[in-house]
Amino acid sequence: MSRLYTVSITALLGLLASAPAQADVVLPRILGHNMVLQRNKPLPIWGTATPGEAVTVQFGRQQQRTTTDAAGHWQVTLQPLTASAKPAELVITGRNTIRLHDILVGEVWLASGQSNMEYTMRKNSKVTIPATEDASPLTELDRAHNPAIRIFLVNRKELVKPEPQHKGWSIAQDSALRSFSAPAYFFAKELYDHLKVPIGVISSAIPGSRIEPWIAEEAFAQDPYYASQKVDGDPGKFYEPMIRPLAPLALRGFLWYQGESNCFLSETTSYTHKLNTLIGNWRTAWHDPTLPFYYVQLAPFKYSESKDTKVPLNRETLPRFREAQEAVLQTPHTGLIVTTDLVTKLDDIHPPYKWKIGRRLAWLALADTYKQKSVAAAGPVFDQLQMKGATVVISYKPLKSRLISNDGQPLTDFEVAGSDGVFRPAQARIKGKRVLVSAPEVPQPLAVRFGWDEVAKPNLFSKAGLPARPFRTSTSATGTTTATTEAGK
Known part of the structure; x- marks a missing residue:
């Protein structure tokens, strides 16, 4: 074997060792057979392959091409699609070809x-x-x-x-x-x-x-x-x-x-x-x-x-x-x-x-x-209240249905407090779109809370069958009573 031939083989082996290894196109696990693609939005499809490799993605009539970056990553974005329950195939092609079957859009x-x-x-x-x-x-x-x-x-x-x-x-x-x-x-x-x-x-x-x-x-x-x-x-x-x-x-x-x-x-x-x-x-x-x-x-x-x-x-x-x-x-x-x-x-x-x-x-x-106006999504949510003598009048945000007691019994889990800040159990009843609350022990109520206990299961609901959200109120120096939250304190 000549010295020239020996040197040439050594150089070739060195070149092969320094060249990037050929890698198949690989997809993240979330992209797979039977998946649903989101309708009406741009659709990223991504993965890895050999650096500099050409990758093609095809779905329906769309075809997108790209080249992997120096780290071997690639991504294309398909144009938005309309909903479809007809199974289709998503094809990704590089050095190898991946065919994802039974793909829906929704x-x-x-x-x-x-x-x-x-x-x-x-x-x-x-x-x-x-x-x-x-x-x-x-x-x-x-x-x-x-x-x-x-x-x-x-x-x-x-x-x-x-x-x-x-x-x-x-x-x-x-x-x-x-x-x-x-x-x-x-x-x-x-x-x-x-x-x-x-x-x-x-x-x-x-x-x-x-x-x-x-x-x-x-x-x-x-x-x-x-x-x-x-x-x-x-x-x-x-x-x-x-x-x-x-x-x-x-x-x-x-x-x-x-x-x-x-x-x-x-x-x-x-x-x-x-x-x-x-x-x-x-x-x-x-x-x-x-x-x-x-x-x-x-x-x-x-x-x-x-x-x-x-x-x-x-x-x-x-x-x-x-x-x-x-x-x-x-x-x-x-x-x-x-x-x-x-x-x-x-x-x-x-x-x-x-x-x-x-x-x-x-x-x-x-x-x-999805803006379906006929769907009731929330039960009664506190809006504001008024003090009328010994009675607190509670108003709720607009509902798609009226207020009810879901078990037909008097309303439960309302409490009121006066200037001493001590909350006491209160009687409550529905009057139209409002709830009237009072307690004999609190002749001048200043604050109300509802469902304010770890075991409370209040019976105030919407006619649509959704429970009222627990709340508490506080009174400012001006006498205006509003809902309070820990985040605002």
Whole structure:
């Protein structure tokens, strides 16, 4: 072998070693077979491949081309599509070709939180409710087989890893549905019943989780509010593997059912700020400051009787936390559902009726996002009050139906206080669109509160069947009485 030949072989081997390895086109796990694409929005499709590789994405009559960057990342954006329940194929071509089959176009939502959002359809089938209640949702697993409802369950250990088989999403039925979030499924079912378009819902929830792990660390670092305090709770722990990899998937909005773990810490204004931080963080990740965010106000529970808590708790811990949740409604494109009626046992942190949670969240979306004026999304919400001698006249924000006592009994859980600031039980009755409240022990009432106890299950409802939101008022020096929240104190 000549010296020249030996040198040439050595040079060639060195060149091959320094050349980038050829890599197949790889998609994130959220892009897979059976998925639903969000209608009427630009549609990002993204992944990785060899740096500098040409990638083509085709769906229907659309075809987009791009070249991967130096790190091997690529992304194209398909033009908005109209809803379609006809299965189609999404084809991604580079060095290899990926064909995602049975793709629909409709509405896509992301559901997240802790155990009450994670609460599975399997558990839903085993709950006990009063014999007077409609039990048909308990057997939903036996009937569910609508191919237009698709589900994706996030696995915190797998979402960040590539999925060569692209198994993707599932039709909401059988074993896949058994392990899926009951609130998220019933939300999707209610949306479908009204919209009649394909619905895709993603569940990304962890039992027992506080809010901090669902927020990116940089979101805390960029907010001066947190500069003077140590933020514990493992910021970013779940955001990084379970939320960030989902962006920038086009979706309609977010659902959130969380708070029990932070309520056990007796949080108030700090939780308001954290939830606002989360909302801003997620909207930034999706490059859309208007994405709807609908969430669940916590249900009655005996927090004050819990043992081994890190901080002292009392019967006002939950009402104050709910007040902190309500304060987030000042952020645009948010909505809240009330759950004071959705418990059977006051020592159960996981109340049943997850189908009602899902439906009420869906009614918020239908009324606020989809502008369906016929849908009642909220029960009575305090507006203002007037003092008329010994009687307090409470007005509520406009309702689509009248005020009622849902059990036909006198109204419960109203209290009034005079100049001594001591709240006493009050009698209350409905008069048209108002509620009249008084107490013999308080001849000159100055403030009112309603449902202000961790175990309160008030019977003031709208005729549409939705409970009134708990509240309390305060009186200013000028005598003007308004609602107050922890966030405003």
